[in-house]
Amino acid sequence: MADFKKKIYHQTSFIKSVQNLDQAPPDKGYEIAFVGRSNSGKSSSINSLCDQKSLARTSRTPGRTQLINFFEVDANRRIVDLPGYGYAAVSQDIKRVWQISLIKYLEERECLKGVILVMDVRHPLKENDIQIIEWSSQSSIPVHILLSKIDKINLHEQKKILQETKNFVDEKNINASVQLFSSLKNWGMSEFDDKMNKWFEF
Numbered sequence: 006m007a008d009f010k011k012k013i014y015h016q017t018s019f020i021k022s023v024q025n026l027d028q029a030p031p032d033k034g035y036e037i038a039f040v041g042r043s044n045s046g047k048s049s050s051i052n053s054l055c056d057q058k059s060l061a062r063t064s065r066t067p068g069r070t071q072l073i074n075f076f077e078v079d080a081n082r083r084i085v086d087l088p089g090y091g092y093a094a095v096s097q098d099i100k101r102v103w104q105i106s107l108i109k110y111l112e113e114r115e116c117l118k119g120v121i122l123v124m125d126v127r128h129p130l131k132e133n134d135i136q137i138i139e140w141s142s143q144s145s146i147p148v149h150i151l152l153s154k155i156d157k158i159n160l161h162e163q164k165k166i167l168q169e170t171k172n173f174v175d176e177k178n179i180n181a182s183v184q185l186f187s188s189l190k191n192w193g194m195s196e197f198d199d200k201m202n203k204w205f206e207f
């Protein structure tokens with residue numbers, strides 16, 4: 006069964022890039038959105054899941070940081086790679102427009118089953134990350150947090166940050182799960198895979 010599922014993600018293909026969520030594919034089936042600060046390891050997590058080296062980069066045009074990329078797992082299931090945030094170069098106006106668009110997407114998108122929030126384990130819970138967690142919660146969208154690049158710190162630090170992040174979501178009474186992850190080493194892949202399968206109802 007596990008091999009069968011792996012093959013499904015391996016077949017994931019790029020559908021399209023859009024600038025505005027109004028141009029998203031029809032609101033049908035299942036969608037899982039990936040969010041995170043730029044350089045958090047978001048693209049790498051999608052590529053690891055799908056066992057493809059450059060899937061989440063194929064559509065990336067330098068300088069066009071605000072594009073939203075859609076990938077098709079199968080006819081009914083999509084992965085959405087939302088723009089990485091934290092770019093100093095992006096103007097306040099553009100940031101505000103994007104925030105409004107993201108809130109609307111979280112509130113209105115019927116097919117959205119969950120949000121994968123990728124945070125570099127060394128820089129967790131920045132302001133924008135917390136906003137995403139809160140907005141998702143307000144829209145009753147579950148969040149799964151990948152604390153990424155854990156190969157860069159030792160086991161003791163990993164456990165400490167995992168616990169602190171879990172405490173944060175518990176205190177806020179938010180529907181979020183948290184795990185340690187490394188795309189480089191493929192650590193945490195089965196937990197990540199299980200969450201995706203659950204939300205996609207595989």
Ligand code: GDP
Nearest residue numbers: 042043044045046047048049089154187188189
């Ligand atoms: P994105 O901007 O959030 O999509 O991040 P990327 O996936 O492009 O990764 C940003 C940088 O971090 C790249 O240089 C990756 O090679 C590196 N990176 C991503 N995941 C890992 C990981 O698990 N471990 C290590 N050591 N580096 C990683």
